[in-house]
Amino acid sequence: MDEFVKIIDLEDGSYIVADEITIDNTKYVYLNNEKDLMDFCIRKVTIDDNQEYLIGLDNKSEFDKALQVFVNKHKQELEIY
Numbered sequence: 001m002d003e004f005v006k007i008i009d010l011e012d013g014s015y016i017v018a019d020e021i022t023i024d025n026t027k028y029v030y031l032n033n034e035k036d037l038m039d040f041c042i043r044k045v046t047i048d049d050n051q052e053y054l055i056g057l058d059n060k061s062e063f064d065k066a067l068q069v070f071v072n073k074h075k076q077e078l079e080i081y
Helices: 060-073
Strands: 007-010 013-023 026-033 040-048 051-055
Touching: 007 026, 013 060, 026 060, 040 060
Parallel strands: none
Antiparallel strands: 007 013, 013 026, 026 040, 040 051
């Protein structure tokens, strides 16, 4: 099986897509900085004129919810660290 790494360029660098998870009809994208894998961020997808764009989260509550879903999904993988 061929796997590929999806890279997204943001204003402060290139990020590897670690996962994409839909929560309450909103798609969240989980990203690691390509040069510093400890640099982790979450963005959500918005659609404008049939184009997908990544935008920041609205508040800490939304961030906490998105992070908790990610942690629950990847619990076994995260336990190694």
